[in-house]
Amino acid sequence: MSLTREQAAGRIMVALDYPDAASAEALVSSLEGIPCYMKVGMQLYYAAGPGFVKSLKERGYKVFLDLKMHDIPNTVKGGANSITKLGVDVFNVHAAGGVDMMKAAMEGVDAALAADSSLQRPLVIAVTQLTSTSMKVLNEEIGISGSVQDAVVRYAQLTKQAGLGGVVASPQEVELIKAACGDDFQTITPGIRPAGADVNDQTRIMTPRQAIEAGTDYMVIGRPITAAADPRAALQSIIEELI
Numbered sequence: 514m515s516l517t518r519e520q521a522a523g524r525i526m527v528a529l530d531y532p533d534a535a536s537a538e539a540l541v542s543s544l545e546g547i548p549c550y551m552k553v554g555m556q557l558y559y560a561a562g563p564g565f566v567k568s569l570k571e572r573g574y575k576v577f578l579d580l581k582m583h584d585i586p587n588t589v590k591g592g593a594n595s596i597t598k599l600g601v602d603v604f605n606v607h608a609a610g611g612v613d614m615m616k617a618a619m620e621g622v623d624a625a626l627a628a629d630s631s632l633q634r635p636l637v638i639a640v641t642q643l644t645s646t647s648m649k650v651l652n653e654e655i656g657i658s659g660s661v662q663d664a665v666v667r668y669a670q671l672t673k674q675a676g677l678g679g680v681v682a683s684p685q686e687v688e689l690i691k692a693a694c695g696d697d698f699q700t701i702t703p704g705i706r707p708a709g710a711d712v713n714d715q716t717r718i719m720t721p722r723q724a725i726e727a728g729t730d731y732m733v734i735g736r737p738i739t740a741a742a743d744p745r746a747a748l749q750s751i752i753e754e755l756i
């Protein structure tokens with residue numbers, strides 16, 4: 514796999530896990546000119562709201578809005594409708610909500626697009642098993658038997674059945690997901706740690722290079738960039754690893 518610098522940057526989603534718009538803004542400014550995705554998760558969204566998402570879009574960024582919706586179908590449909598109106602490129606729900614809930618998310622998207630043809634269709638993806646979840650936690654705490662891989666593939670198949678475009682999983686499961694759901698089914702993988710980086714609370718990890726070689730479509734990377742003394746240099750060194 515050989516990627517240009519621009520292609521490599523376009524496969525990276527930087528997790529803006531910050532408590533307020535000003536701190537997130539400082540990080541975004543430090544990465545200016547690098548065509549990566551920006552991921553807005555619940556910490557930043559609950560503090561800075563849709564205004565921050567819109568400001569990223571106005572500056573030309575592709576945005577992944579990571580709010581991991583998991584509720585009754587009617588509520589998720591409404592949430593997906595509102596998110597689509599924000600003009601984000603990617604958003605997610607939890608596959609654990611089941612096929613009807615995921616189908617409802619797609620209905621919410623369709624209704625928004627039918628009402629306003631200027632909107633773009635977002636890629637809707639489902640979280641399988643969180644990358645912080647180990648087999649021990651899955652089996653002994655949550656009470657799901659079998660391997661994490663089995664649980665992830667099952668969720669990926671349900672996600673595909675519901676008509677979504679891909680899943681969030683660990684890069685360790687990408688090959689199994691592609692084998693079960695096809696090459697076009699998108700894999701978005703957090704749990705990325707450059708060699709020697711702090712693992713933090715992640716369990717199922719790979720390096721950026723390993724993840725790309727495993728066939729991941731997009732990598733979500735937070736602290737290895739945001740907690741670095743020089744975030745721009747950290748992102749550039751990850752890009753170098755991928756080209």
Ligand SMILES: O=C(O)c1cc(=O)[nH]c(=O)n1[C@@H]1O[C@H](COP(=O)(O)O)[C@@H](O)[C@H]1O
Pocket residue numbers: 528529530554579581605640642643644645681682703704705713715733734735736737
């Ligand atoms: O949906 C996600 O983005 C997500 C799913 C998952 O299973 N694991 C996971 O870490 N994430 C997100 O990916 C980012 C990973 O951040 P770092 O661990 O700092 O690289 C965080 O913003 C998480 O919320």
